[in-house]
Amino acid sequence: MIEEQGEIATASKSSELADRSTPFIRKEWYVAAMGGEVSRKPISRTILGEDIVFYRKQDGTAVALQNRCPHRSFPLSLGQVDGDKIVCGYHGIQFHSDGKCAFVPSTGTAPGALRIESYPLKEVGPFIWIWMGGSECLDESLFVDQPYFSEGWRWVHGYLHMKANYLGLHENLMDTSHFPFVHGAALAQPEHAEVKQKIYIDGDAVVLEILHKRTPIFSQKLQCIVGGSSEVDRLGYAKVRGPAGNFGHLKFTNPGNENEFYTDYLLHLITPESVHSTHYFWALVRNVLTDDEDIQKDIYQLAKTAFMQDVVALEEVENLLARDHRPSFREKLIASDVGGVQVLRLLARLASEERTGSRALRS
Ligand code: FES
Numbered sequence: 001m002i003e004e005q006g007e008i009a010t011a012s013k014s015s016e017l018a019d020r021s022t023p024f025i026r027k028e029w030y031v032a033a034m035g036g037e038v039s040r041k042p043i044s045r046t047i048l049g050e051d052i053v054f055y056r057k058q059d060g061t062a063v064a065l066q067n068r069c070p071h072r073s074f075p076l077s078l079g080q081v082d083g084d085k086i087v088c089g090y091h092g093i094q095f096h097s098d099g100k101c102a103f104v105p106s107t108g109t110a111p112g113a114l115r116i117e118s119y120p121l122k123e124v125g126p127f128i129w130i131w132m133g134g135s136e137c138l139d140e141s142l143f144v145d146q147p148y149f150s151e152g153w154r155w156v157h158g159y160l161h162m163k164a165n166y167l168g169l170h171e172n173l174m175d176t177s178h179f180p181f182v183h184g185a186a187l188a189q190p191e192h193a194e195v196k197q198k199i200y201i202d203g204d205a206v207v208l209e210i211l212h213k214r215t216p217i218f219s220q221k222l223q224c225i226v227g228g229s230s231e232v233d234r235l236g237y238a239k240v241r242g243p244a245g246n247f248g249h250l251k252f253t254n255p256g257n258e259n260e261f262y263t264d265y266l267l268h269l270i271t272p273e274s275v276h277s278t279h280y281f282w283a284l285v286r287n288v289l290t291d292d293e294d295i296q297k298d299i300y301q302l303a304k305t306a307f308m309q310d311v312v313a314l315e316e317v318e319n320l321l322a323r324d325h326r327p328s329f330r331e332k333l334i335a336s337d338v339g340g341v342q343v344l345r346l347l348a349r350l351a352s353e354e355r356t357g358s359r360a361l362r363s
């Protein structure tokens with residue numbers, strides 16, 4: 001057992017928590033790509049163990065299809081886009097953007113049986129989202145609204161390929177006690193390791209709230225916004241409703257003053273590639289200095305550096321798991337793991353509900 005932190009207590013790691021043996025949750029919107037990655041030239045990406053080809057139609061709409069020709073399994077991403085169709089590079093079979101076969105050159109026909117799977121997509125802000133639950137089960141209500149990808153806001157965003165299981169990233173994001181050790185002085189003060197996190201359940205989501213006092217501000221321009229101070233209080237808020245993301249909101253105030261200077265939305269968008277690898281997309285959206293290109297570059301660099309530090313740590317864990325096989329080893333939980341444990345519990349429940357067909361809409 002671990003002790004209570006914040007408003008709820010948790011149990012030890014057990015079968016009610018998601019682990020590597022838990023099936024991927026498929027009825028979910030995941031980020032598949034950054035919009036700029038997808039063009040008229042097809043690209044492939046593996047998501048939840050399925051190889052998928054992406055390209056854009058003539059009107060710019062993104063398309064996602066099974067990246068495996070039903071004839072001899074040639075990757076369609078190595079073929080050509082012709083109009084809105086994709087043409088296999090092996091024997092030239094053509095497919096429409098909805099996955100129906102358009103033409104088989106050797107027979108002059110278009111058999112219905114040669115259909116490939118197509119995936120619903122949604123392009124919002126810098127990201128293309130994919131529904132992995134099957135077109136017939138499409139559920140728009142599970143898409144998390146992102147109203148800040150609009151006028152008056154500016155964002156930086158990026159992608160990291162992580163050679164580690166996605167659950168470790170969820171746990172990492174719900175435990176800020178690693179900040180001083182993994183990220184150092186750029187993001188945290190040494191005493192931040194001891195700050196109590198408030199963890200609670202909101203509807204069907206797990207929420208983390210944390211106040212970091214005296215957080216360093218790296219940019220002089222941002223320091224001007226907070227009245228010349230080089231430190232600021234940062235109220236962090238992170239919400240997890242499912243496997244595909246940790247949606248954060250950061251509010252910056254002056255030490256001892258409740259007035260908010262500016263706000264950031266911080267999105268960690270998590271798409272399992274396989275049990276041992278993850279697509280990690282991120283975005284940081286702000287409402288200040290939106291026209292400033294220097295700050296744009298500085299925030300991008302700071303964020304990318306910080307998130308890469310987490311990736312390096314999680315890849316070290318994954319590597320160790322692959323080479324150390326002591327049979328009696330069990331990870332021990334400590335109080336700051338409450339948020340991560342709650343997320344693992346949520347994901348185990350969603351996976352179980354998906355298996356039994358009892359999955360309800362999320363609030
Ligand atoms: S493998 Fe694609 S047309 Fe034959």
Ligand SMILES: [Fe+2]
Pocket residue numbers: 172178179182183306310
């Ligand atoms: Fe981190």
